[in-house]
Amino acid sequence: MPQRITIDPITRLEGHGKIEIFLNEAGDVERAFFQVPELRGFEKFCEGRPAEEMPRITPRICGVCPTAHHIASTKALDDLWKVEPPRAAKLLRELVYSAFMVEDHYIHFFFLGGPDFVVGPQAPAAERNILGVIAKVGLEVAGQVIRVRKECREVIQTLGGKVIHPVFGLPGGVSRGMSEEERERFLETAKFAVEFAQFALQLFDDVVLKNQAYVDLVLSDIYSHRTYYMGLVDEHNQVNFYDGNVRVVGPDGNEIARFAPREHVEPWSYVSFPYLKNVGWKGFVDGPESGVYRVAPLARLNVADRLATPLAQQAYERMYEVLGGKPAHATLAFHWARLVEALYAAERMRELLEDPEITSDAIRNVPTEIPHEGVGIVEAPRGTLIHHYQTDERGILTGVSLIVATNHNAAPIAMSVEKAARGLIKGGKVSDGLLNMVEMAFRAYDPCHACATHALPGQMPLEVLIRDAEGKVLAVLKQ
Amino acid sequence: MLGLGNPLLTDDGVGILVVQGAAAARCQRDDVTFAEASVGGLRLLDCLAGYERVIIVDAIQTRAGRPGDVHRLHPNDLPATTHSGSTHTLSLPDVLALGRGLGLALPEDRAIAIVAIEVEDALTFGEACTPAVAAAIPRAVEAVLAELEAGEQ
Numbered sequence: 001m002p003q004r005i006t007i008d009p010i011t012r013l014e015g016h017g018k019i020e021i022f023l024n025e026a027g028d029v030e031r032a033f034f035q036v037p038e039l040r041g042f043e044k045f046c047e048g049r050p051a052e053e054m055p056r057i058t059p060r061i062c063g064v065c066p067t068a069h070h071i072a073s074t075k076a077l078d079d080l081w082k083v084e085p086p087r088a089a090k091l092l093r094e095l096v097y098s099a100f101m102v103e104d105h106y107i108h109f110f111f112l113g114g115p116d117f118v119v120g121p122q123a124p125a126a127e128r129n130i131l132g133v134i135a136k137v138g139l140e141v142a143g144q145v146i147r148v149r150k151e152c153r154e155v156i157q158t159l160g161g162k163v164i165h166p167v168f169g170l171p172g173g174v175s176r177g178m179s180e181e182e183r184e185r186f187l188e189t190a191k192f193a194v195e196f197a198q199f200a201l202q203l204f205d206d207v208v209l210k211n212q213a214y215v216d217l218v219l220s221d222i223y224s225h226r227t228y229y230m231g232l233v234d235e236h237n238q239v240n241f242y243d244g245n246v247r248v249v250g251p252d253g254n255e256i257a258r259f260a261p262r263e264h265v266e267p268w269s270y271v272s273f274p275y276l277k278n279v280g281w282k283g284f285v286d287g288p289e290s291g292v293y294r295v296a297p298l299a300r301l302n303v304a305d306r307l308a309t310p311l312a313q314q315a316y317e318r319m320y321e322v323l324g325g326k327p328a329h330a331t332l333a334f335h336w337a338r339l340v341e342a343l344y345a346a347e348r349m350r351e352l353l354e355d356p357e358i359t360s361d362a363i364r365n366v367p368t369e370i371p372h373e374g375v376g377i378v379e380a381p382r383g384t385l386i387h388h389y390q391t392d393e394r395g396i397l398t399g400v401s402l403i404v405a406t407n408h409n410a411a412p413i414a415m416s417v418e419k420a421a422r423g424l425i426k427g428g429k430v431s432d433g434l435l436n437m438v439e440m441a442f443r444a445y446d447p448c449h450a451c452a453t454h455a456l457p458g459q460m461p462l463e464v465l466i467r468d469a470e471g472k473v474l475a476v477l478k479q
Numbered sequence: 480m481l482g483l484g485n486p487l488l489t490d491d492g493v494g495i496l497v498v499q500g501a502a503a504a505r506c507q508r509d510d511v512t513f514a515e516a517s518v519g520g521l522r523l524l525d526c527l528a529g530y531e532r533v534i535i536v537d538a539i540q541t542r543a544g545r546p547g548d549v550h551r552l553h554p555n556d557l558p559a560t561t562h563s564g565s566t567h568t569l570s571l572p573d574v575l576a577l578g579r580g581l582g583l584a585l586p587e588d589r590a591i592a593i594v595a596i597e598v599e600d601a602l603t604f605g606e607a608c609t610p611a612v613a614a615a616i617p618r619a620v621e622a623v624l625a626e627l628e629a630g631e632q
């Protein structure tokens with residue numbers, strides 16, 4: 001009989017995410033569910049406020065991706081007032097956004113995803129962390145990770161106008177331009193970020209791809225789902241984090257939808273598991289008959305035809321060569337896609353900074369239209385982020401809905417955990433190593449569960465509860 | 480002095496209000512930085528690096544606590560784990576351990592004080608604290624100022 005372990009949850013401030021895995025009589029996995037806590041009353045809180053406050057309110061929703069909310073919100077205001085920002089303003093917004101993608105992707109890879117591969121999926125938990133990574137790759141690398149993140153943050157802070165929570169986005173532009181001196185300094189940052197991104201991909205090559213066991217793990221069926229994918233692309237079907245059209249491709253890679261954000265928007269109701277309406281909800285299953293779709297790094301690369309920058313394009317081609325073509329369905333390849341995207345973002349920073357117009361003084365067009373409704377979409381590090389506002393003729397909010405990345409990925413996360421658990425947990429036998437391998441199935445997505453903005457009470461855990469056929473807790477997996 | 484929390488989630492941002500109160504009372508000081516942040520986990524490192532001493536003021540919910548209770552804590556009082564499933568889930572001791580392992584200049588454990596205010600509601604959007612928590616703010620300001628003085632002796 002498996003030992004029953006019950007851990008009394010620590011008290012916590014903001015609720016916690018929960019994954020529950022139910023075993024059947026034989027101790028094999030029957031079902032798995034993914035649940036995130038919900039903050040209450042956001043819409044009501046926003047209603048009655050001037051819409052232009054939203055770029056300063058929404059970054060407070062999440063302690064992890066404030067920049068993504070700020071930019072999505074700013075774009076929703078452009079759309080609300082039907083005002084087109086000058087080109088320099090768009091360049092500046094995209095620069096800040098690219099710097100944010102670089103630093104955020106490295107947090108995930110080096111601190112969260114990397115340990116599973118660099119230290120080992122079944123290594124003791126005490127070693128499976130960034131310090132274990134450093135022990136393997138050397139302290140010098142740690143210094144580089146810190147440097148690239150620090151310099152990218154300086155770009156965000158200088159241009160964004162405030163530490164952590166940017167405030168520079170205005171309907172029709174930005175509040176601050178860039179000096180020539182800043183341009184030169186940030187160009188050095190961009191060049192370093194490109195070098196570092198190449199190094200990080202090389203590291204992935206050396207550590208993961210040269211180890212056949214890891215390649216097998218990445219490609220194994222237990223970490224694979226043939227789903228639809230969604231992400232933003234530009235007019236040439238290249239990945240774009242800041243702007244573009246939404247493209248959806250099927251499990252075979254064929255485009256099934258491509259639309260401008262405004263075209264398909266209706267007032268959303270909050271559903272736990274969004275799905276493609278035209279395909280339909282068939283439950284937590286994959287395949288072409290199921291409307292389940294995925295977002296975030298691998299999904300973005302899957303929906304695009306190519307990347308817009310040369311080095312990233314090479315890395316992109318190599319990735320699909322190894323993964324056996326596009327679209328790739330291997331959930332663990334989200335980590336690889338993240339590194340390819342970080343290279344793209346770094347190259348994009350360099351391109352933007354080399355554009356002479358980026359130091360232009362023409363950074364804002366003042367809105368003159370009467371507002372009614374606006375939608376803003378960006379690709380947040382963890383997937384497509386949608387802000388949708390409705391106002392009266394004075395610009396006072398009457399309706400607000402947001403769809404965040406983890407909403408889109410909620411069904412696939414549950415499916416991925418269930419499939420990994422089914423493949424790994426047999427006859428009720430669970431070990432720490434196996435549980436970590438189940439956890440790897442959701443870590444690849446980096447799910448948001450409510451919003452961690454605290455040092456206390458210590459952690460904001462995502463718990464995995466494994467229950468037997470009677471519903472008794474057999475094991476708790478907790479960070 | 481670093482106030483943490485989300486000022487838009489009812490009681491959640493009480494730490495920030497307390498730091499603002501302390502800053503107002505000690506505004507002539509130029510050797511103390513009064514800061515606020517709505518971040519957690521690894522991004523806390525970015526706020527702490529380079530300081531000799533830090534007083535963190537944050538909201539908390541404990542099993543036996545009553546809203547408005549003011550707790551004085553130390554990083555060692557918090558559960559530690561270096562294992563993390565997402566960017567949302569690193570505790571303060573973890574963050575400090577990782578930061579030191581990475582070679583960042585961080586305050587030593589004994590130079591880190593935590594003042595935590597027991598809260599009632601941290602999940603509902605709202606800009607005002609619940610009454611018991613609001614009433615505790617002056618006491619908490621006293622507590623953090625006392626903490627500041629104590630560390631100076």
